[in-house]
Amino acid sequence: MEQLKKKFHLGKTNREKIFTFGIVLLFFAVIEILRGTGNLSNLLKGQLVPICAYVVMALSLNLTVGILGELSLGHAGFVSVGAFTGIVTATLLKPVVPQTWLVLLISIVAGGLTAGIIGFLIGIPVLRLRGDYLAIVTLAFGEIVKSLITNLYIGVDAKGLHFSFINDNLNLLEGGKKIIAGPMGASGFPKISTFLAGILLILFVLYFLYRLLGSKMGRAIKAMRDNSIAAEAVGIHLTRFKLTAFTMSAFIAGMAGTLFALNFASLSATKFNVDMSILLLVFVVLGGLGNLRGSIIAAGVLTVLPEMLRSLRDYRMLAYSIVLIAIMLLTNNQRLMQWWTQTKKDAKKWFAKIRKAKDGGEA
Amino acid sequence: MSFLSHLINGISLGSIYAIIALGYTMVYxxxxxxxxxxxxxxxxxxxxxxxxxxxxxxxxxxxxPLAMLVCTALGMLIERLAYKPLRAAPSLSVLITAIGVSYFLQNGAQLIWSTNPRVFPSVFENAAVNLFNGQLTISINTIVTIAACVVIMVGLTLFTGKTKMGKAMRACSEDKDAAILMGINVNRTISVTFAIGSALAAIAGVLLCSAYPLLKPTTGSMPGIKAFTAAVFGGIGSIPGAFLGGILLGIIEIFAKAYISTELSDAIVFLVLILVLLIKPTGLLGKKTVVKV
Structure with a gap:
């Protein structure tokens, strides 16, 4: 028995990881059971894929803000790039590839890759900036992406893809199809995202991030966040690791963008504005910087919360803002936090006492 | 002549950005x-x-003045209730709280005043000054906006340079702990800074709505973001920097609209910002900080 226990004994980090994966799987199971028994409200049904997409976006932003330690206010820009690349890819592949899941998979990878490449190109010059200056530049990047995609026209016909900018000069042949129509946004693309795909994407990203955190590179990135000068002094190549983490974060955001986009019937670039970037930042900060499980829970709860608050009607966004401020004030209240740690300590002592008494009784 | 007219419009819009940016930069x-x-x-x-x-x-x-008074009170109240308890908290928590306050104000305004846009009455006379035989027309509104910005700029420079409170502000921004040791009441200084910034915001609000007379609960967010950009552009924390950044941003925006493309004007403004920050990473007039080990 003892031997068996030792064999399956898991370290603290491993237990944490399994717990996090467990939460995602549990969520999946609960939703599937609810769906099977017909207890799932239509409101929640429509929210399932967006929840998954937001969770992945939050995880990706956590890599930039929490693990790399650089504030980004333009993450929606990467999501947007991924979303529209995914839309174009899916529209092109749909008639050629019969398997829907394969279309979705290729679109997600394409969305991720494009966003990753953009992230890499943007990262080279931008990551030299520090703190609030980096934040404002990322904000500017998000606005530029929004503005560019709002003026972009993409169409497809027998001759292939057609691009045009600002004015609609696509001149499509007969039977051609407009995929992105400037300010009108994209429409008529296949709606193929599924809840299962969302859950699988979350699990994949989680696995990827945990592997990254445990690797040499992950430790280097964290060292850089905690003290960049010390990290440089022990031989960590700052720019290279920063750029790698930033590119990976953009890649994940792009994948989430495709998942998000292919859940709707139409989508315009104005959806991916500063408010969305800020919303993602709220998920990450409320969940805890660098805490992957926190990001998942915060993104899930805060996506559903405005819907739950629907009974408050007009007051719901007001209530949401008050909840936000209250959480920040309470979690930063030193006296409250002291009381909480003390209570936790007391509870632990109390449990230990009970266990001791029980053991004593048995002996 | 159209060049001159665009330039004046740009300076006028820039003046509004500059007044808003002053509020950002002082608080920062x-x-x-x-x-x-x-x-x-x-x-x-x-x-x-x-x-x-x-x-x-x-x-x-x-x-x-009534609007200024209400905003001053609002600014001080926000500072007291939401920001003061977070003085020792990590900067990201403060940022999220500020975002929460922003949502609160926007949604509160939506509840009280509804989302229907309102047409702002013209505060100033609808007259215009004609120059060069009527080739160049400048509205009174534009003149008042530019004049207000110059007056505020001069006033603030004198205030921070000559008065006791102004000196206390500069001391606090340089080194808070040393300021406390010198007997400066840091909490009161921060409170006064918020009061001044909010009073300036009220002026900017009136000027903004006189120029673009459509008032909605979300009216302030885009100019707010642009003014924030202007403050960073000029070097955040620097008062002349906010002034310069605001004016330049306004001119770039109007010129981009006039000569390049209306749709892409925002993208161009932000692109210029990125380029400037890449060449001068702390903004035009920002101080370079040296990290000591």
């Missing part, structure tokens, strides 16, 4: 926080002035 200089709710204080100021003028029939000479 002292409290080291990005006050995301600043743009929404502008909106509240504009609404107060709107109702004073429209519903109560007060003259602008009463309406504008």
């Amino acid at each position: 200089g002292i409290a080291k926080m990005l006050n995301f709710a600043h743009g929404d204080v502008i909106m509240v100021g504009a609404y107060v002035c709107f109702f004073a003028l429209n519903s109560f029939g007060l003259p602008p000479a009463v309406g504008i």
Whole structure:
């Protein structure tokens, strides 16, 4: 028995990881059971894929803000790039590839890759900036992406893809199809995202991030966040690791963008504005910087919360803002936090006492 | 002539950005926080002035000071309730709180004043000055906006340079602990900074709505973000920097609209910002900070 226990004994980090994966799987199971028994409200049904997409976006932003330690206010820009690349890819592949899941998979990878490449190109010059200056530049990047995609026209016909900018000069042949129509946004693309795909994407990203955190590179990135000068002094190549983490974060955001986009019937670039970037930042900060499980829970709860608050009607966004401020004030209240740690300590002592008494009784 | 006219329009828009940016930069200089709710204080100021003028029939000479008074009180209240308890908290928590306050103001305004846009009455005479035989027309509104910005700029420079409170502000932004040791009441100084910034926001709100007379609960957010950009552009924390950044941003925006493309003007403004920051990473007039080990 003892031997068996030792064999399956898991370290603290491993237990944490399994717990996090467990939460995602549990969520999946609960939703599937609810769906099977017909207890799932239509409101929640429509929210399932967006929840998954937001969770992945939050995880990706956590890599930039929490693990790399650089504030980004333009993450929606990467999501947007991924979303529209995914839309174009899916529209092109749909008639050629019969398997829907394969279309979705290729679109997600394409969305991720494009966003990753953009992230890499943007990262080279931008990551030299520090703190609030980096934040404002990322904000500017998000606005530029929004503005560019709002003026972009993409169409497809027998001759292939057609691009045009600002004015609609696509001149499509007969039977051609407009995929992105400037300010009108994209429409008529296949709606193929599924809840299962969302859950699988979350699990994949989680696995990827945990592997990254445990690797040499992950430790280097964290060292850089905690003290960049010390990290440089022990031989960590700052720019290279920063750029790698930033590119990976953009890649994940792009994948989430495709998942998000292919859940709707139409989508315009104005959806991916500063408010969305800020919303993602709220998920990450409320969940805890660098805490992957926190990001998942915060993104899930805060996506559903405005819907739950629907009974408050007009007051719901007001209530949401008050909840936000209250959480920040309470979690930063030193006296409250002291009381909480003390209570936790007391509870632990109390449990230990009970266990001791029980053991004593048995002996 | 059209070039000159665009230039004057640009300076006028830039003056509004500069007044808003001053509020951002002063608060940043002292409290080291990005006050995301600043743009929404502008909106509240504009609404107060709107109702004073429209519903109560007060003259602008009463309406504008009233808006300033309400915004000052609002700014100090926000600081006291939401930001002061977080003085020792990590900067990201303060940022999220500021975002929360911004949502609160926007949604509160939506509840009280509804989302229907309102047409702001003209505060100033609708007259215009004609120059060069009528080839160049400058509206009174434009002149007042530019004049207000210059007056505020000169006033603030004198205030921070000559008065006791102004010196206390500069001391706090340089080194808070040393300021405490010198007997400066840091909490009161921060409170006064918020008060001044919010009063300026009210003026900016009135000027903004006189130039673009459509008032909605979200009126303040985009100018707020642009002014924030202007503050960073000029070097955040620096008062002349905010002035310069605001004016330049306004000129770039109007020129981009006039000569390149209306649709892409925002993208061009932000692109210029990125380029400037890449060449001068702390903004045009920002101080370079050296990290000591």
